[in-house]
Amino acid sequence: MRGASTDVAIIGGGLIGVWTAFFLARRGQRVVLFERDVVGAQSSGTNFGNLRLQGRFPGQYPLALRSHELWEDFEALIGEGCEFARTGHLYCAFDAAEQARLEAYAQVSQQHGVVIERLEQPELRKRFPWLGGRAVAATYSPRDATANPRLATPAVARAARRLGVEIRENARVTAVARHGAGFVVTTADGTELGCGALVNAAGAWAVEMAECFGETAPVFAAGPPQFVTEPLPFVMAPSLQTIDGSVIARQTERGNVILAGYPRTAADAVGNRAPVPPAKTLAAMRALAGLVPALAHGHVIRVWSGIEGYLPDMIPVIGRSETTPWLFHAFGFCGHGFQIGPGVGHYLSDMIVDGADPPPLAPFSIARFRTSATISDKFHKEFDDRPDKGNRALSARPS
Amino acid sequence: MSSIVIVGAGAAGIAAAEVLCAQGHRPVLIDEAERAGGQGYRQPAPDLALDMRRLMGSEAARYEALHRRFAALTERIDYRPRTLVWAVEGGTLHLLREGRAETIEATTLLLATGAMDRIAPMPGWTLPGVFTLGGAQVALKDQGCLIGRRVAFLGSSPLLLLAARQYRQMGGEVAVVADTTGLAAKARALPHLLASPRTLLRGLGYMADTLRAGTPLLHGVTPLAIEGDGHVESLRLRDAAGREHRFACDAVALGYGLKPESQLADLAGASFAYDTDFRLFLPKTDGFGRARPGLYLAGDGVAIGGADAAEASGALAAYAILSDLGKPNDAAAIPLMRRVVRLRRFQRGLARAFAWPVAQIRAQAAETVLCRCESVTIGAVRAAMAQALGPVEVNRVKAMTRCGMGRCQGRVCGPALQEIVAAATARDGAAAGRLRGQAPVKPIALAAAGDIAP
Numbered sequence: 001m002r003g004a005s006t007d008v009a010i011i012g013g014g015l016i017g018v019w020t021a022f023f024l025a026r027r028g029q030r031v032v033l034f035e036r037d038v039v040g041a042q043s044s045g046t047n048f049g050n051l052r053l054q055g056r057f058p059g060q061y062p063l064a065l066r067s068h069e070l071w072e073d074f075e076a077l078i079g080e081g082c083e084f085a086r087t088g089h090l091y092c093a094f095d096a097a098e099q100a101r102l103e104a105y106a107q108v109s110q111q112h113g114v115v116i117e118r119l120e121q122p123e124l125r126k127r128f129p130w131l132g133g134r135a136v137a138a139t140y141s142p143r144d145a146t147a148n149p150r151l152a153t154p155a156v157a158r159a160a161r162r163l164g165v166e167i168r169e170n171a172r173v174t175a176v177a178r179h180g181a182g183f184v185v186t187t188a189d190g191t192e193l194g195c196g197a198l199v200n201a202a203g204a205w206a207v208e209m210a211e212c213f214g215e216t217a218p219v220f221a222a223g224p225p226q227f228v229t230e231p232l233p234f235v236m237a238p239s240l241q242t243i244d245g246s247v248i249a250r251q252t253e254r255g256n257v258i259l260a261g262y263p264r265t266a267a268d269a270v271g272n273r274a275p276v277p278p279a280k281t282l283a284a285m286r287a288l289a290g291l292v293p294a295l296a297h298g299h300v301i302r303v304w305s306g307i308e309g310y311l312p313d314m315i316p317v318i319g320r321s322e323t324t325p326w327l328f329h330a331f332g333f334c335g336h337g338f339q340i341g342p343g344v345g346h347y348l349s350d351m352i353v354d355g356a357d358p359p360p361l362a363p364f365s366i367a368r369f370r371t372s373a374t375i376s377d378k379f380h381k382e383f384d385d386r387p388d389k390g391n392r393a394l395s396a397r398p399s
Numbered sequence: 400m401s402s403i404v405i406v407g408a409g410a411a412g413i414a415a416a417e418v419l420c421a422q423g424h425r426p427v428l429i430d431e432a433e434r435a436g437g438q439g440y441r442q443p444a445p446d447l448a449l450d451m452r453r454l455m456g457s458e459a460a461r462y463e464a465l466h467r468r469f470a471a472l473t474e475r476i477d478y479r480p481r482t483l484v485w486a487v488e489g490g491t492l493h494l495l496r497e498g499r500a501e502t503i504e505a506t507t508l509l510l511a512t513g514a515m516d517r518i519a520p521m522p523g524w525t526l527p528g529v530f531t532l533g534g535a536q537v538a539l540k541d542q543g544c545l546i547g548r549r550v551a552f553l554g555s556s557p558l559l560l561l562a563a564r565q566y567r568q569m570g571g572e573v574a575v576v577a578d579t580t581g582l583a584a585k586a587r588a589l590p591h592l593l594a595s596p597r598t599l600l601r602g603l604g605y606m607a608d609t610l611r612a613g614t615p616l617l618h619g620v621t622p623l624a625i626e627g628d629g630h631v632e633s634l635r636l637r638d639a640a641g642r643e644h645r646f647a648c649d650a651v652a653l654g655y656g657l658k659p660e661s662q663l664a665d666l667a668g669a670s671f672a673y674d675t676d677f678r679l680f681l682p683k684t685d686g687f688g689r690a691r692p693g694l695y696l697a698g699d700g701v702a703i704g705g706a707d708a709a710e711a712s713g714a715l716a717a718y719a720i721l722s723d724l725g726k727p728n729d730a731a732a733i734p735l736m737r738r739v740v741r742l743r744r745f746q747r748g749l750a751r752a753f754a755w756p757v758a759q760i761r762a763q764a765a766e767t768v769l770c771r772c773e774s775v776t777i778g779a780v781r782a783a784m785a786q787a788l789g790p791v792e793v794n795r796v797k798a799m800t801r802c803g804m805g806r807c808q809g810r811v812c813g814p815a816l817q818e819i820v821a822a823a824t825a826r827d828g829a830a831a832g833r834l835r836g837q838a839p840v841k842p843i844a845l846a847a848a849g850d851i852a853p
Contacts, residue, residue, distance in 0.1 A: 038795060039788060045798060150798045158787045167788065230806050230842060278486040278493045278838060282500055285848035299842035301806055 005194035006032045006166075008352060009185050011173050011209060012201035013037075014044035015149075016330045016337060018156040018167075019345025020199055022078075025163035027353045032193055033157075033165060034185065036172040040153025042203055043337070046306030048226060048248060048260040049149045050239055051339045052089050053114045054141035055105040057315050059363035060340065061112035066360065067343030071145060074152075078159040082152040087250065088238040089144030090128065092135040092291070098243045099137040106139045116141055130235045132293045135242070146239050146250050149338060173202075176212055182326060197326040197352050204269040204309045206317075206331030210366070213324040217317050217369045219332050222264040222383060223274035223305035224248075227281055231255030232298040245382060246287040257295060259284055262382045264335070267307040274305035310334045310383075314376035318344055318364035320351065328352060329366055335382075402504055403720060404429065404492060406484050406663060407511035409437020410706045411698025411713030413469050415509055418717035420475045422726060427477040427503065429484060429494065435469050437513050437698075438533060439706040441540040442466065449543045454565055457601055461706070486838035487666040490693070493838070500847045507693055507724075509716055510664050511709070514657035514699035517679075517814050519554075519756050520763060522624040524653065525771045528631030532562055532654025545571045547650025551634040553622055554654035555579045555753045560605035562652060563614060573614045574648040577636055579756045581619030591748020594741050598705070615646070621759065625651050655755060658814060659700045665836030667694050673829035676750045677703065678757065679814060680833040686736055688716035695720060703750070708742035711735050760815050761822040769819065770812040772805020777819055784823045791824045792832040793817055806842055809834040 008024055010017045013035025021033045035041075051071055056064050075081050093099040106116045117140040124138055125131060131138075161167055168187070175186040182196040200209045204221045232255050239250040245262030252258065261284040267274040281303050289296040311317065311332040321327035328351065330344055337344075347358040403419060405412045408430035419426045434442045440462050443449040455462045479496065486493035492508070494501050516531035523529070530538070530546045532554060538544040550566055551574040552559040563573045592599045609616050619639035626633045626645075634646045661682050665671070669682040669690040681702055688695045697716040698709035718732035765778025783789055783799045790796045793803070793816055802816055803809030809816065813834050820831040 038790070041795075154788050154799070161787055169788070229845070275488075276838070278488050278491075281486075281838065282848040285845045286850065289845040289848070290850070296846040297844050299806070299844050300839055301842045302804070302808060302837050303839070304837055 003192055003194065005182075006030045007195065008032075008197045008199060009034065009183065009193060009195035010199040010201055011176070011185070012203055012206070013039035013153075013157065013167065013169065014042055014201060014203050015040065015153045015156070015341040016044075016333070016344055017199070017201035018153055018160055019342050020201060020330065020348050021165045021167075021345075022156055022160040022163065023345045023349035024352065025160055025165045027349055029349075029353065031160070031165045032195070033160070033167045034171045034173050034187060035167070035169050036205075038169045039157040039167065040150070043223075043306040043308040044153045044341075045150050046226075046304060047149045047308070047335070047338050048224070048250075048258060049146050049338065050089075050248070050250070051084075051145040051147055052141075052239070052241075052336075053144050053339075054089055054091055054109045054116060054139060056109075056336070058108045060315065061108075062360035063340050063343040063347065065112065066346060067340045068143065068145075070342035070346065071147065071339075074147070078155050079162070080155045080158070082155055083148035083252075084145060085147070085253065086143065086145045088140060088142045090138050090140050090238040090240050092131070092138045092240070092242045094134055094242065094244065095136060101243055102137065102139050109141065114141055115143060128238075130292055130294050132291050134290060140238065144239060147338075173209075176209060178324070197328065199328045199330065199348070199352070201330045203331060204267070204307045206309065206329065210321075210329060213321060213327055215321060215323050215366060217332060217366055218312055219309045220311070221267045221269040221307050222310055223267045223307055224260045224262070224264045224335060225276045225280040225284060225303065226258065226260045226305060227284065227300045227303045228259075229257040229295070229298040230301050232257060232295060235294050236292060240291070242287075242291065247284070247291050249288055249292075257288070257298065259288055261287065264310075264383050265305065266383070267305070269307055272307070274307045276303040276305050308333065308335050312375045313368070314378045316364055317366045317369075318348065319361050319366065322365075322367050322370070402427065403507040403509070404503060404505035405509045405511060406430075406492075407437065407513055407698065407700065408432070408435035408469070408478070408480070409511060409513050409698060409709060410440060410465060411511035411513075411700075411709040411716075412437070412509070413465060413472070414710045414713035415511065415697060415717040416472055416476050417468060418714045419720065420472060422721055425476060427479065427505075429479045429482045429492075431481070431483050433481055435478075435480070436466065437709075438537070439709070440465050441537065443540060443543060447543050449540075451540075453568060454540065456564070457604075458706075465710075483841055483843075484663055485840050485843050487663060495843050495847055498844070498847055499849065500843070507695070507720055508667060509695040509697060509720065510667065510700055511696075511698040511713055512660040512663055512700035514659050514703060515810065516653070517655045517658040517755065518653065518811050519655045519760050520767050520769050520777070520812070520815050521622045521759070522764070522767055523626055523631075525768050526625055526627055526631050527629065528627065528650045529625055530650065530652050532556065532558055532652045533657075535650075535652035536562055536565070539565055539569060543569075545569060545650075546652060547631070547648065548572060549574050549648045550650045550652060551646050551648040552576045552652050552654070553620075553634060553636070555756055556654040556656050557602045557605070557749060557753060559652075559654050560602065560609055562654070564605055564608050567612055567614070573612070574646040575615045575617065575634065576609055577617045577620045577622070577634070578753070579620055579622065579759060580753050581639060584754065585618070585752050588748050588752030591751065592745060594745040594748065598745060656750060656753060657699060657703050659703065660810075661700060662810075662836045662840045664690060664694075664696055664700065666838060666840070669694060669696065671833060676747050678755050678818075678828050686740070687719035687732065688712060689719055689723075702743055702746075704739065704743040704746045708739055708746065711738045711742065715739055755814070757818055760818045769815060770802040770805065772807050772811075773801040775800050775802040780816070780819050781823055784820070791820070793820050793834050794832060796820055797834065803834055808837075
């Protein structure tokens with residue numbers, strides 16, 4: 001190997017990359033992490049901050065539950081806090097059809113040991129008197145939580161660094177290539193680093209890297225419209241969501257209400273722009289004021305979005321490459337990577353160090369894109385433009 | 400016919416509307432305020448018996464002329480007062496009027512959004528009774544109120560003397576006029592200030608007035624603290640000779656010059672560049688006010704130049720619009736451009752003379768509050784930056800510390816935050832970065848979006 005080398009190089013300093021670095025270092029690996037900007041700058045730092053257990057993709061529960069334990073243990077594990085709060089999560093339905101979908105979610109959640117309470121009117125109003133009249137039923141998951149995404153990624157990165165991980169910020173990777181049994185990573189300043197294993201956790205930019213090794217996945221860059229209000233009197237303890245996606249909201253301890261909602265908006269990963277159309281902000285304001293009337297006179301002070309990678313089956317790619325030994329992927333988290341981030345890092349480090357195939361990662365192999373992928377129902381509902389339009393790989397098979 | 404929308408009915412916006420009307424256009428003029436005039440030529444409420452002629456002093460004739468011209472214009476424009484533009488998306492402006500959201504399309508957009516005070520934090524600056532200098536003047540001109548019975552004027556600005564004079568005229572007592580800029584620095588700036596002899600003379604006149612009135616006038620002070628138990632009781636400072644003084648007062652007006660209200664320009668896609676004299680990121684335009692195709696900027700919202708420059712730059716931008724619509728009028732535009740250049744050069748001289756107190760801000764103790772919306776101290780910002788993998792740029796500092804994340808979105812603390820970040824990284828203000836703008840430009844109530852369709 002020419003020049004400097006390390007055991008594992010990670011490309012991408014988002015939540016996935018830093019958790020993976022952290023666990024690899026705990027297992028004695030020498031790790032270098034490359035981040036084109038600064039750690040946690042993209043969707044890891046701009047997402048809504050939900051640590052939701054109920055209503056997840058069924059195959060994701062082993063990963064999500066392990067992740068939840070790690071979040072609950074965050075302060076002891078990482079050495080500083082990230083405003084983790086066990087808020088509970090209230091999932092609301094506006095009619096009987098939506099209630100039936102909630103029930104289906106609830107049964108899956110319960111099969112995996114998640115405690116779910118079912119609430120109908122008038123108990124729902126009695127328990128959560130701030131909820132407006134439109135919600136007919138809800139499920140409540142008390143173990144669900146929230147955390148501050150702006151703080152979490154840098155905190156994990158610092159913990160990884162204390163364990164010996166070398167974190168290179170403002171280091172844009174310009175080339176990755178096979179070299180002997182391992183790889184050479186080249187950055188924009190011309191520096192080369194050899195490594196035995198390579199982790200592709202480059203978020204919305206990950207496909208570019210996968211394609212260097214002859215494989216791909218149909219990632220679509222988009223961002224949810226989000227806003228935050230001024231601090232308001234504290235009314236809403238649980239994180240709140242409607243199953244139609246019009247409201248995903250939570251109130252921080254200091255009173256600000258944060259909202260994210262569907263439909264998401266296509267983002268420009270190359271230009272690094274994630275616009276928030278004002279019409280969507282207004283729609284979300286109406287939806288929130290309708291659901292929680294007490295907030296109607298609160299003021300929105302800022303909107304934002306962030307670039308996230310979505311895949312047509314609405315689950316991420318996690319695991320070993322199909323073409324290249326010692327290359328590992330973790331990208332396309334479809335807007336729900338925050339909760340599973342620690343588990344991904346945990347199991348991926350096992351996969352790399354032990355050469356094992358941890359069962360919780362089984363559903364997420366990139367191999368599923370060798371044939372045209374199943375398009376999730378959610379993929380159609382959660383974006384304004386059907387992102388598969390004009391994409392032959394996706395439209396080859398009707399959903 | 401293209402739809403021309405002007406935002407801001409101050410001197411720049413009115414002058415632009417006038418030029419456009421004269422050429423047969425009927426521009427839309429949107430203004431956040433109840434009455435036209437902007438900040439400089441603000442009018443009192445109609446039922447308020449306020450002697451504006453006396454208050455405006457040497458500027459009374461201009462004040463009256465501008466409002467006369469505007470009155471002649473109202474029938475010929477689509478004037479929309481009490482209307483906030485809270486977002487810009489392509490050619491669509493998102494408005495808030497009477498508590499309701501609406502939109503308007505603009506093929507040509509002229510932003511004349513004016514300026515606001517720039518704040519240098521110091522111990523006690525968030526105590527009730529502390530106002531910006533602009534705020535002190537708004538209270539006076541808009542409502543005929545004084546911010547206190549005995550007011551201390553502190554900062555680095557020629558307007559301290561003007562405001563002190565207005566307060567004296569209205570029966571207020573002036574505890575002190577204390578300028579952080581030394582006399583020597585002011586003398587060094589004289590050559591630049593000769594670019595506008597009329598304004599220079601006016602400034603010297605205010606100084607003479609102040610001395611005649613027996614008001615203490617100090618140059619080159621170091622502010623130490625605004626003190627009081629729940630309300631302002633005194634201002635403590637050190638004079639140029641190193642002696643400490645305490646001035647009893649019940650209000651303090653802080654004036655450290657102005658900063659453009661450039662949030663809308665940001666949302667409309669203007670690019671920005673750091674200006675080393677003003678130590679601010681300013682929107683970039685050509686000599687006529689073109690920021691990009693279809694977007695024009697005028698007045699103090701693009702470069703601090705004062706009311707006369709605002710008026711000239713508004714007219715100039717209107718000529719640029721006409722020219723881009725196929726009706727050039729160089730004979731009118733060229734002299735205006737020269738005038739704008741000259742007046743802005745004068746303000747640049749003022750910005751050098753009455754310097755933004757960089758050293759004073761950087762020397763603040765850890766306990767001094769930097770962001771009042773979110774109660775973030777300077778120490779909290781320094782601590783966040785000092786940690787491993789800590790932020791080195793204002794947007795990241797904001798993400799980590801909440802400084803600039805509150806109701807005002809960094810409009811107040813932004814310039815000082817930039818200096819604290821620059822100091823901690825030993826870099827210049829340009830490298831510290833610029834807080835990115837996002838809608839809404841000012842807070843809007845959820846209820847503004849209307850009700851859900853049944």
